[in-house]
Amino acid sequence: MICFPNAKINLGLHITAKRKDGYHDIETCMVPIPLFDALEMIEGKKDLFETSGLQIPGTEKDNLIIKALKLLRKDFNDLPPVHIHLHKNIPMGAGLGGGSADAAFALTLMNRLFDLHLEDWFLEDYAAQLGSDCPFFIENTPKIATGIGEILEPVAIDIKGDHILLIKPPVHVGTKEAYAGVKPQAPQHVLKDVLMDKSQWKEKLINDFEANIFPQYPELAEIKAQLYEMGAYYAAMSGSGSTMFGLFKETPPMSDWSSEYFVFEKLV
Structure with a gap:
């Protein structure tokens, strides 16, 4: 199975409070845009993670896709080995949410590949454990994000045609x-x-x-x-x-x- 994780932009971004846990509360509108990575997963004899395109810094275990797989395996320990290929087009460390998108799309792809039948709200809960931007990419529609980015409210905004x-x-x-x-x-x-x-x-x-x-x-x-x-x-x-x-x-x-x-x- 293959999917195409997309980038996002922020329309406005306000830092509203410093939290006791060291994080910051924000208010922003996140909007998906048509810049895509490509992510493919198939069952294999053993786990394999391959990449192409832009060079990805860090080790394999640091990649959010691998963390998403490990997170699902905590609750579904009979998941078979998977071959994963990520072709990276979205620049990293750029404010475009590429790593978060890859993680969220990995969750939705594994949900389909392994017939887990998890609803979006369940996937968003997993995604929130991977990063504050990750839940946005589950439904992947314009949202106002508050809290540390995990509280999402749909917003009727349309930049299609621009x-x-x-x-x-x-x-x-x-x-x-x-x-x-x-x-x-x-x-x-x-x-x-x-x-x-x-x-x-x-x-x-x-x-x-x-x-x-x-x-x-x-x-x-x-x-x-x-x-x-x-x-x-x-x-x-x-x-x-x-x-x-x-x-x-x-x-x-x-x-x-x-x-x-x-x-x-x-x-x-």
Whole structure:
């Protein structure tokens, strides 16, 4: 069986509180976008994990797909060995949720492959044990996420027919680094209301990480400004970076981006 885990973008991202457990409460809207990995699983004589495409850092045991398999085996210890192949297209450490998507899609794929008949809410519970972004990718529809990202509320937002342009320079922003300079505060606007009116997005859909990260990495601020100059009706950093994205009503004009950049454009 094969599936195609997709990336996501964040429309607005507010850090609302620092928790006693060391995590932060957030408020954001996550939206799936058509940038895909490919994940294939078949039964085998022994477990085998292979990858192609972009190089994946870390060891095999650190990969969220392997962690998803081990998590299911705790409750279903008769699962047979599996051959897994992941072709990686979504950049890692980019704020696009690629690793989380791979883990969530692995859960749904194993659910089908092994006829486990687990409902989405059950899969979301497993996914939450793998990472705060993972539950979003089970239903994989636009959601407002609160808590540490695991509390999901459907939102009627549609960017279909728009064009998305992703620009990721060779900059890595660590999660700890991103949170280090953020001061949690209550959002100034009601996110759900702002999402209903695209004319308000540029002014009111704010990613709180940008204020801290842009002074350290001015290249990201320059990319955002260039996206607006190209005609984007909205541009922002996704997650804690370092991918910048622009949304356009028409096909964005060609630009001479550096060959070191990851560049992706697609009709949503």
